[in-house]
Amino acid sequence: MEVIKAKSAGFCFGVKKAMETVYQQIEENANKPIYTFGPLIHNEEVVKELKSKGVEVVDSVEELKALKDGIVIIRSHGVSKDIYKIMEDNGITCVDATCPFVKRIHKIVDKESALGKKIIVIGNDGHPEVEGIKGWSNTPAVVIEKEEEALEFSCKLDEKICIVSQTTFNYNKFKELVEIFEKKGYDISVVNTICNATEERQTEAKKIAAEADVMIVIGGTHSSNTRKLYEICKNECENTHFIQTLDDLNLELPKSVRLVGITAGASTPNNIIEEVQNYVRINF
Numbered sequence: 001m002e003v004i005k006a007k008s009a010g011f012c013f014g015v016k017k018a019m020e021t022v023y024q025q026i027e028e029n030a031n032k033p034i035y036t037f038g039p040l041i042h043n044e045e046v047v048k049e050l051k052s053k054g055v056e057v058v059d060s061v062e063e064l065k066a067l068k069d070g071i072v073i074i075r076s077h078g079v080s081k082d083i084y085k086i087m088e089d090n091g092i093t094c095v096d097a098t099c100p101f102v103k104r105i106h107k108i109v110d111k112e113s114a115l116g117k118k119i120i121v122i123g124n125d126g127h128p129e130v131e132g133i134k135g136w137s138n139t140p141a142v143v144i145e146k147e148e149e150a151l152e153f154s155c156k157l158d159e160k161i162c163i164v165s166q167t168t169f170n171y172n173k174f175k176e177l178v179e180i181f182e183k184k185g186y187d188i189s190v191v192n193t194i195c196n197a198t199e200e201r202q203t204e205a206k207k208i209a210a211e212a213d214v215m216i217v218i219g220g221t222h223s224s225n226t227r228k229l230y231e232i233c234k235n236e237c238e239n240t241h242f243i244q245t246l247d248d249l250n251l252e253l254p255k256s257v258r259l260v261g262i263t264a265g266a267s268t269p270n271n272i273i274e275e276v277q278n279y280v281r282i283n284f
């Protein structure tokens with residue numbers, strides 16, 4: 001039996017950078033309170049480890065407003081403009097670990113909306129990255145996730161629209177939704193802001209899943225990019241398992257299984273992936 005681990009499995013560039021930032025802060029500021037605004041990544045193991053090193057999670061804007069000192073690290077998802085303002089007003093040191101690809105979206109949204117354009121974000125409403133992006137728009141932004149929402153959308157035909165995407169959105173779905181807006185005859189400019197890391201991870205996962213008899217997707221249950229990876233793999237390979245850590249893996253592999261594929265979401269630490277890979281290699 002062969003085990004193939006996707007090369008693109010695990011931490012992406014932005015998450016690696018955010019992790020490095022936090023560890024650097026722990027080293028340099030041992031005597032100051034350190035917080036992350038929201039859990040640093042969607043991985044409970046990592047959040048637990050950081051807590052053991054004294055890094056607390058600030059979970060809401062109210063909690064943030066109540067802080068009077070310390071360092072707050074902005075995670076790779078980014079935040080809206082007003083969050084920076086709250087920190088500045090409260091004298092909190094802000095360490096910005098927003099992924100540069102997300103920062104790029106903030107800049108586009110800020111600039112285009114300042115020109116009067118309506119901003120459409122293709123993504124999952126309520127996801128922190130999308131909330132952050134919306135918070136850079138100078139005009140009310142609209143979030144579109146499903147075909148029905150795109151079909152229902154209407155605005156004046158002379159209104160200019162700028163469409164961006166959540167970085168982890170599925171590329172094909174993005175294209176389909178953009179086509180709906182194009183067909184409606186709106187004056188739109190489209191910026192594909194889907195991150196390459198996601199596209200690459202999705203394409204590679206799809207390819208491996210198409211050949212695999214069993215596919216294992218590792219990641220946090222709250223991680224939207226891991227859930228999408230799971231959907232893609234499940235479409236190709238009926239026998240797809242979604243696990244957070246090795247403990248969740250209940251595999252019984254029949255002798256006919258020739259190929260097991262493994263991939264993991266952007267917030268899955270390498271040691272968890274290695275553990276699963278070694279377990280499957282040794283036990284089957």
Ligand code: F3S
Pocket residue numbers: 012013014015076077099100101102167168195196197198266
């Ligand atoms: Fe950044 Fe892409 Fe990762 S946007 S956080 S490198 S998935």
